[in-house]
Each structure stands twice: as structure tokens, then as C-alpha cells.
Amino acid sequence: MFTFTHQKKISQKLTRQLFITSLLTLSLAACNDDYENKAVEIITPEEPIMEYNYSVTVTNLTYAQPLSPIAITLHGDTKMWQVGLPASIALEKLAEGGDNTDFIALESNLASTTSEGAVPPGTSITLHISTTEPMATYLTIVTMLVNTNDAFSGLTGVDISTLVLNQEKSWSLSVYDSGTELNSEAVDTIPGPADGGIGYEATRNDIDLVGYHSGVVSQDDGLSSSVLTQAHRFDNPAVKVTITRTK
Amino acid sequence: MKAIKKSPIKTSLSLLALALASSTTMAQELSITVTNLTQGLHFTPVITAAHNNDNQIFMSGEMATSELQAMAEGGDISGLANLLTNADANINENPAMGLLAPTMSASFSLTSDSANTHLSLAAMVLPSNDGFVGLDSWEIPEDAGTYTVFLNAYDAGTEANDEIRGSGAPGEAGMPVPPPLDASIGMNGTGITDMESNDKVHIHRGSLGDDDMAAGKSDINNSVQRWLNPVAKLTITVQ
Secondary structure, eight states, X not given: OGGGGGOTTXXXXXXXXXXXXXXXXXXXXXXXXXXXXXXXXXOOOOOOOOOEEEEEEEEEOOSSOXXXXXXXXEESSOOSOOTTSOOXXXXXXXXHHOOOHHHHXXXXXXXXEEOSSOBOTXXXXXXXXXXXXXXXOEEEEEEEBSSSSSEEEEEEEEEOTTOOTTOEEEEEEOEEEOSSSOOOOOTTXXXXXXXXXXXXXXXXXXXXXXXXXXXXXXXXXXXXXXXXXXXXXXXXXXXXXXXXXXX | OOOOOOOHHHHHHHHHHHHHHHHHTTSEEEEEEEEEOBSSOEEOSOEEEEEOTTXXXXXXXXXXXXXXXXXXXXXXXXXXXXXXXXXXXEEEEOTTSXXXXXXXXXXXXXXXXXXXXXXXXXXXXXSOXXXXXXXXXXXXXXXXXXXXXXXXXXXXXXXOOOOSBOOOSTTOOSBOOOGGXXXXXXXXXXXXXXXXXXXXXXXXXXXXXXXXXXXXXXXXXXXXSOOOSOOEEEEEEEO
């Protein structure tokens, strides 16, 4: 190398080429040494374990519908419910009674979390979920509107694999009806504070197909047997969700 | 390094070639699924069309055409189909082969000609007097991909929402009740209103209904056949 510094007529380009060539020669020589002196070690390059962290903020947009503990799960490419298909029993339990225990425990979940308690109207909650599982790139969020028979809101099977660090994405969510319980709004059929009635009931007496909810009627708007009042009415959207990838 | 100047003739020729290529690829293959999101409404035969930007099958704030009225009051899409055919639209009619039941989907393919850059859809919702689910001139994306559009329920503004059994003929009062719906719709309602003071196409205010299947003001069941928007989902895959 030293000799080259005196040859100022040689173009820089050539210098660089020669430099690279000499480096290559050196490293090849080093390799040869290794082969001669040591047993060959074959190292398969391992993928570094990647951790993905997300923060999820859920806002209750309704007037008087507390949201049952928010369930958030990450999983592979699947949907936990679909308009036109019957609800799973885990979803039925959540939609009729606000109990997400079975839903969280579903085998297809690769990561999951839940809020400690209900999310009152007009409030937000932020939850964190993390995973090292490379297949956990689909998001499901679900919660019951507790002053109803079987209304729930959420989104399911949303691909979040394209989120880059600190990128956020928001959705305004409509309200589904699990189709597993008639919307009688009757005394003892609604688990929320408006009634304090029975939540999950195994019998399915509605159309047994998930669809969008038609809203509650209430005793103030023509359903005389309803335990609900005008205050429990809601409209779409009912919930706002924002997800941010934090790692 | 030798700079190569592009000949201006070559450049304009290649631009022309590009323009030709893009106009021929403008004809698009669409796979469309329409989903009735509701648990209590049926859709009458759905009409979907790719059409040019100068035509509309309906427009909020404007009077309904007689063809739109026939669809919204009685589910008859033949008039709209004629209008669209005369406008060189690409049309799909009745993909569900009849009523599209609550929560059900119907899928179909549509090839849109290059001039037909916009998509519209209409179907009457039952039970209603003149309610329909509609999509007005959604611009079809040029990029391949799957797109989701949520649709609202409109009121054609052509008939009073009395919410009682009656006729599906244009201009005649009452709601048509086809046999599959007969058991789910009440009787002897006295009528919610005989006024239709907004005669322009507008977002439907929803049905009132009542909780008496044998009497009351309405023949609509208020805990089953009301709705909130959106009432339908359209999934469009551009190939």
C-alpha cells in the first residue's frame, strides 16, 4: 500500500481497485490458514429472533354502552367470525355475556391480551401486545356492548404485517350481532348494568348467523317489554381502534 | 462518458405506445361480492353496472327517475337495465337468483369496457316502502387489488313510508310482501305516515316498526327489521 501513495499519476479508481484486490488476496490467505490449522466449522446462520410490539388504543364512542373487557389476539391468516356464518361458542359467550376467557384461550391465538375491566362510554384504554412468533401477523379485537342481548364490536383477521415501526393505523368499528340470542331486550336477558341479567345462555334462539346489529329499540321507542331506555341506543361506529407498531 | 441524446421522434413514438398500452389495459376484469350485512332485511334482485362518468342510476338530492322508482318501490330492475344498456354499460343482474337473504353474499364477475370507469349498484330493501341499498358512481381503481366499499340505505323519495302491507307497483301505497317474507311481517298496521315531503333521493331515516304483529301503526317488527348503516358490503377485486 505504501508504494501506491507515491504514484500520484495513477488514477484514484485504479488505486481503489488495487486496494480491493490486495484485501481480497489477504483475506483469501487468511482463509487458507484456517483450513490448514483448524477443523472446519459449519455455522448455519440463524435468523435473529424478532420481537414485534404493538400498542392498541380502544375508544368507546357510545353514550351508555360499557364495553366488556377488550380481547386482543394475534394469529395466522384466519377470521374469528364472518357475516353469514354461525358464531363460535367462544364468540357467543363473549357476545352474550362479555366473558372473553374462552375467546382468549382459542388455540389459533399466537398472542393475546385483555383489558382488566370494562371500558366505560366516553373513555379510552391502551393495551400492549407483543410476539416473537413470525406468523402472528393478523389482528383480532373484540368486545361486547354490555347493555344488549348479543351485540359486539371488533375487527378480525386484519393483516398488520405491513406496519413499519411507529406506523399507526385506525379503524372506526361497526356493531355486529352474534345472531345467537333474540334481541328481546327483556328483563334478565342483558348482563350490563341496565339490567344485571343473564349473559351467556347455550340455547340459540336467533338466526344463528353473524350480521350487523340493527340497534336497540328500547322501551322509549316502541318495544314495551324492553328493559332498555333511550340512553342505551347506539349507532355506527361504536368503537375506534388505533394500533401502533412500537417495536 | 458519452452522452446519448434521445431522438425526439423515438420519444414521442414510445409515449404513443405507452398511451395505447394503457388504454387497452383499461378494460378491467372485476370479481365482485355483495354481502347483505343485515340480519333482518332482504334485498330484491341486485343490479350492478360499470358505466361511464356521465351517467348515474341515482343521485342524492335529486329526484328519482321512474326507473329508479320502479326498483325502489317494487324491486323491478328492468328499467334500470334498459337505461344502462342504452348507455353501453357493463351490467350484472340478479346474482343471487332472487332475494339476497339476511347476512348472505352473492358473487359475480364483471368485465368493464375502457370507457366504463365507474361502478354503481342498486337493490330494494325489504321490508320498506321505497328503501334501497345503493352505490353511486364509485371510481374503479386502475391498480390491481381488493377493495371494500360499505353501502348505505337510501330512500327514493317517491312513496310515503307508511310501513304497512301494500303494493310494489310504482305510485301505489304500501310495501310489497313476497311469499318468503310473509310470515315475518305484521298485519293490520294503521300506517306510520301518509306524507313524503322530501321527494329527493336521500339517506333513509330507518324504519320505526312496532312490537305488535297483529295491530299497531306498522307492520314492520321493530326489534328485527330496523337497520343501522351500513347495510351492505361490496368487495371488489380488480385483476
